[in-house]
Amino acid sequence: MTDELSSDQIEIIQEFVQESRDMIEQLEPTIIELGQNTDNETINAVFRLFHSMKGSAGFLEFNHITSVAHAAESLLDMVRSGKMTLLPEHVTLLCECCDFTKEALDWVDENFNDEGVEEQGKVMADQFHQAMEAPATPAEEAETDAKQTVSPEGETPQELDPAQIEVTDDLTLEITPDMVERFVQEADELLETTEQGLLAWEKEPESQDHVATIFRSMHSFKGNSGFFGYMNLEKLSHQIENVLDIIKSGGSFATDNPFETMLLAVDALKDGLSSLVENGKDLIEEIDAHIEALKTLPAPRLGEVLIEKGVVEKETIEQALNQQKKPLGDLLVDMGKASEEQISQALSSQNQVKKATPKPKKKPKAAAIKRQDIRVDLEKLDNLINLIGELVIAENMLIHNPDLDGMELESFNKAAQQMGKLVRELQEMAMIIRMIPVSGLFRRMIRLVHDLSVKSGKKVDLKLTGEGTEVDKTVIETITDPLVHILRNSMDHGLEPPEERIAAGKSETGTVHLSACHEEGEVWITLEDDGRGLNKEKILAKAIQNGLIEGDGSDLTDKEIYNMIFQPGFSTAEKITDISGRGVGMDVVKQNLEKIKGKVDVDSVPGQGTIIKLRIPLTLAIIDGMLVRVGDSRCIVPILSIKEAFRPQPEAVTITPDAEELVRVRESFFPVVRLHELLDTPPDHSDLIDSILIVLEYQGRSVCLMVDEILGQQQTVIKGLSEYIGNVRGCSGCTILGNGDVSLILDVGNLVDLK
Helix, strand or coil: CHHHCCHHHHHHHHHHHHHHHHHHHHHHHHHHHCCCCCCHHHHHHHHHHHHHHHHHHHHCCCHHHHHHHHHHHHHHHHHHCCCCCCCHHHHHHHHHHHHHHHHHHHHHHHHCCCHHHHHHHHHHHHHHHHHHHCCCCCHHHHHHHHHHCCCCCCCCCCCCCCCCEEECCCCCCCCCHHHHHHHHHHHHHHHHHHHHHHHHHHHCCCCCHHHHHHHHHHHHHHHHHHHHCCHHHHHHHHHHHHHHHHHHCCCCECCCCCHHHHHHHHHHHHHHHHHHHHHCCCCCCCHHHHHHHHHCCECCCHHHHHHHCCCCCHHHHHHHHHCCCCCHHHHHHHCCCCCHHHHHHHHHHHCCCCCCCCCCCCCCCCCCCCCCCCCCCHHHHHHHHHHHHHHHHHHHHHHCCHHHCCCCCHHHHHHHHHHHHHHHHHHHHHHHHHEEECHHHHHHHHHHHHHHHHHHCCEEEEEEECCCCEEEHHHHHHHHHHHHHHHHHHHHHHCCCHHHHHHCCCCCEEEEEEEEEEECCEEEEEEEECCCCCCHHHHHHHHHHCCCCCCCCCCCCHHHHHHHHHCCCCCCCCCCCCCCCCCCCHHHHHHHHHHCCCEEEEEEECCCEEEEEEEEECCCCEEEEEEEEECCEEEEEEHHHEEEEECCCHHHEEECCCCCEEEEECCEEEEEEEHHHHHCCCCCCCCHHHCEEEEEEECCEEEEEEECEEEEEEEEECECCCCCCCCCCCEEEEEECCCCCEEEEECHHHHHHHC
C-alpha cells in the first residue's frame, strides 16, 4: 500500500493518526464524566471530538472510522437536543468506541487504510444505531419519574444506578494557556501550508493535488477552531472549506482569479490568530465581507441555473441526479423537462461571472506568530543525551588527567571550572527537554477505574494530584504497565464492595488517590486506597506454601512480608476474576521498575488501606557521584544516598554474637558493609577504626560502607553492564574515569538489602 502513496499522502495520514490519538486521550475522561454530568458544555466537547474525527477520516476515505464516528456523533446529537437520556450504558458504548478508534488508528498507522477493522466497525455502528432506535425519555422527564412517580402500592420505583465512578477533579474540558499556545502554533503552521498551497495552485490551476492539500489543512484548522470554541476562525475557515469542496468535487470558479480572494481570507485568519494571542479573542475585521466574497467564487452549477430560471423544479433535478447515466443537460432533454436551447442558454450563463460583491480591503499582512516550540524526534534527543554523556567523560579525562598531577595551573583551573559549569547546565537542559508531565498518564487511569468499577460493581472516588509533575518520557512509558497492574489490584483486592464497606462503618464509595511529586532527587508516584488493606498472615502463609521463605517467617518485618506480593506467580486471591488473581502482573511492576533503577515501597494498615509508592530516579543517564577507593579499586557512590562520612572511635564499634559488625552513630546502630569483601580486593586497612565509614540511606534504612579513601565528587555517566557480565551484586552500572579506567557504580538499595 505504501508503494502506491506519495510521501505527502503518507505524512497526511500520519498527522491524522497522531491528531486523533491526542484528541481521544484528552477527552476520554470527559466521556466518563458524562455519566455524572450531562451539561451542554461537556456534551458539546465530546460531540466536537467525534465530528472533527469524522470529517478528517472521511476526507482520507477511512470509511469504517467515519461510520463509527458518525454514529457516535448522532447519538450525542440526540442527547444534546433532548430526544433521549444519556444512560450509563451509553457512556460505556462511547468508551468502547474510543477503544475501537484506537485499534483502527493502529491499523491505519501500519497499513494506511482501515480495511482491517471493517467487521468491528460494523458491529460498533450497529450498537449505536440500536441505542438510538429505542431512545429513553428526555432527561427532565426521567428525573421527574425517578423522584416523583409512586407505584399503586405506595413504593417509589428504584432509581437507575448512575455510572459507578465519581472523579473529584473537574474533568470538563478546560482550555489551559498551554493548550491555547499549542493551538496557535499548529494553526499558524496550517495557515502557512494553505497559503503556500494556494500560491502553487495559482501557478498550476489544473492540478487537483494542491486542492487536496489545501482542503486538508483548512479542514484541520476549522476542526481545531471549533474544538476550542473560536467561532470567528471556524466560521471563516468553514466557508473556505466549502469553496474548496465544490471545486474538489468537480465544480469550477466563476472568476479567472479566485486566488486573491482566498489569500485575503487566509490573511484575515492570521489576523484572528494574532488577536487571539494579544487579547484572547479571535477578532476578524470585515468577516462578513470575506464570507460573501468567498460565496461568489464557485460558478453556479447547471442545475442551480435551470432552477433559478424556472425551467425545472428542484425535485426534477434531484430525480435526474439519482439516475444520472449521462450529462445532466442531455438527461433533462431526454426526459422532456427542458429543450436543447434552454440547456444551451443555461450553460452560457453558467460561465458568466457573477456580479462582484464588494471585497474587503486588503490590509498589511499580520505579523507572523512567534513559534514557541518545534517537534523533535525522540531518537535525536536520545543521541543528544549520549553525546552529553561522552562530553562529561571527556571533561573528567581532561580535568583529572594524571599528567597534570602536581602542576599549578591557575588559568587552566579557572577554565576547567567554567567548562564544568557549562557542561552541567547543558546536561540539565537536555534532561528538561525530555521531561513531560504525568497528567496524560494519570488521566488514562480515569478510564481504567471506570471500566473496573463497572465490572466489579464497586463505587470509586478517584482523586488525582500532582499532575503537573514532570518525568522523563522514557520513564512514563516504562511505568505505565506497573501503574495499571497496581490499580487493578487495588480495585480488586483492596477496595471492598459497597455492602462490606457499610458494614465496616465506611462510606460505600471507596477512595483511590493517585499522586506524583518530586522528593529526594526522585519522582514518587503514590497510589493510596482506603480499602481492607493487605492481610499479612495470608501473605505469609502463601509465601511459606510456595517455598519463598524458610521457617515460619517470624524474623521478617511487615515491609518484607508485604513485598512478597511482587514475587512471580504470587497471588492470595481465592478465585480468579477477569481483573486479577492469576499471580501475574505485580511481578511485572518490580521488573519494569528495576529496568529504570526504580524501587517500589508498600505500606498497609489492615482495615484502613494500602499505600504503594513507586520511587523513580529523575535522570537515567548522569548522576552526581562520590569517587571512593578501597585498595586498588575505585567505585562511585551516588551522592543523594550519602548522609555523612567519619572515622569511627573504638567505643562506637560493637560485635554481635553472630559476628555482625555494628557502628553507633549518635543514638542509632548501623550494620557495616565492607566494600573490599564485595569486590574481593585487599584493602589498605582491615580494622574499622583505621578506615572511613560512609553512612548510606535508602528508604529509611541505613548501612555504613567501609572504604579506604574518599577521592572527591564528580559527575558520573551511567553505562550499563554488558549482558556477558550479567547482574553484579551491589552494582547498578559502571562509568569511565578521567584516566580511562572503568569504575563500578554502587547500588545503595542492593547494599542495604544485603544487611
